[in-house]
Amino acid sequence: MAKKKKPKVDLKTFTVKKCPYCYSHLTVNANRCDRCGKRVGPVESSGWAKKTVDWKAYITAAAAVTLFLVYFWWAFMR
Numbered sequence: 001m002a003k004k005k006k007p008k009v010d011l012k013t014f015t016v017k018k019c020p021y022c023y024s025h026l027t028v029n030a031n032r033c034d035r036c037g038k039r040v041g042p043v044e045s046s047g048w049a050k051k052t053v054d055w056k057a058y059i060t061a062a063a064a065v066t067l068f069l070v071y072f073w074w075a076f077m078r
């Protein structure tokens with residue numbers, strides 16, 4: 001029995017992609033949404049743009065939590 005092949009989608013056939021944040025249509029080469037201003041990645045086979053990871057926001061949040069914990073320890077745990 002032959003192996004079942006996944007249907008391959010040629011990403012070059014896409015001319016638009018959908019913003020995963022506000023569901024508006026963008027051109028396939030856009031890396032930022034015109035409507036909501038969020039960064040979007042390349043188009044996926046589903047026709048949606050990939051969500052990009054916002055590392056700066058993650059690092060800022062992690063630093064804020066760490067600072068809070070250090071402050072908490074400094075203020076109450078000594």
Ligand SMILES: [Zn+2]
Binds near residue numbers: 021022024034
């Ligand atoms: Zn958007």
